[in-house]
Amino acid sequence: MTDVRTADPAPAAPPALVLDDVSVVRGGRTVWSQGTLTVPTGAVVGVIGPNGAGKTTLFQLALGLLPPATGRIEVLGRTPSRGDRRIGYVPQNYTAALGETVRARDLVMLGLTGGRFGLRRASAEERARVDGALARVGASGYADRRMSELSGGQQQRVAIAQAIVDDAELLLLDEPLANLDLRNQHEVVTLLGELTRSRQVTIMVVVHDLNPLLPVLTDAVYLLDGHPHHDPIDAVVTEDLLTHLYGTPVRVVRTAQGDLFTRGG
Numbered sequence: 001m002t003d004v005r006t007a008d009p010a011p012a013a014p015p016a017l018v019l020d021d022v023s024v025v026r027g028g029r030t031v032w033s034q035g036t037l038t039v040p041t042g043a044v045v046g047v048i049g050p051n052g053a054g055k056t057t058l059f060q061l062a063l064g065l066l067p068p069a070t071g072r073i074e075v076l077g078r079t080p081s082r083g084d085r086r087i088g089y090v091p092q093n094y095t096a097a098l099g100e101t102v103r104a105r106d107l108v109m110l111g112l113t114g115g116r117f118g119l120r121r122a123s124a125e126e127r128a129r130v131d132g133a134l135a136r137v138g139a140s141g142y143a144d145r146r147m148s149e150l151s152g153g154q155q156q157r158v159a160i161a162q163a164i165v166d167d168a169e170l171l172l173l174d175e176p177l178a179n180l181d182l183r184n185q186h187e188v189v190t191l192l193g194e195l196t197r198s199r200q201v202t203i204m205v206v207v208h209d210l211n212p213l214l215p216v217l218t219d220a221v222y223l224l225d226g227h228p229h230h231d232p233i234d235a236v237v238t239e240d241l242l243t244h245l246y247g248t249p250v251r252v253v254r255t256a257q258g259d260l261f262t263r264g265g
């Protein structure tokens, strides 16, 4: 007799990030409030807003480094907690603060061993995972070089390798294109696109200039008038919204390669 039973469908993955009426206070001042949004799994999200609007603060909430003043947050279905290995984080200016001696592969190993680094030898399996992460970001060729000897684009690749080496489901990248020339910006953006295609990972990227990321972005979180909002990228790249957001006239130009926006009257 044929067994007609079918397996239960796999439970749907929880959203990458849920904010429910969240506000955040720092130094006695409300940074932003009334944050209610859901970032779906698998999205590539630009996080935008003027200086000081609270973009990095949003990441710090998601990482459990800062509690919300009000409301509820869930990251990948759970209340944020420090050291959540499902999240890979590359802080702003991360590679600039590394000092002279750290080698690329040692930095990536830190993503696996964290604070235990230096107290024991890495296992063969850990070394293989580091090699795999370096290969995925195209950094195998300079794995044994010191970080201080690498270009900004190479450093950013290695930092991303560290963030993905433990199979993170959510990548939080704070200004990964800062100080990169156009070619290196393009290479990092291409890498982000490849990462999302190769496995189900959600990427949130703080950026000041959305333009280089437009080819890969699906969504944006934007901090406007003291509140975070979330929309598909097409709804955000409009002259009215960007002009309001940046406080200066912005023109959106539609090209065959995609949208491009420029400052201007």
Ligand SMILES: Nc1ncnc2c1ncn2[C@@H]1O[C@H](COP(=O)(O)OP(=O)(O)OP(=O)(O)O)[C@@H](O)[C@H]1O
Pocket (backbone or CB within 6 Å): 026, 027, 031, 049, 050, 051, 052, 053, 054, 055, 056, 057, 058
């Ligand atoms: N450790 C802190 N203590 C008190 N206030 C802070 C702290 N860190 C940041 N702030 C304040 O919180 C607000 C939001 O800062 P945040 O760094 O999140 O902004 P941002 O949007 O990432 O800015 P930028 O684009 O300049 O990097 C700012 O007004 C900032 O001065």
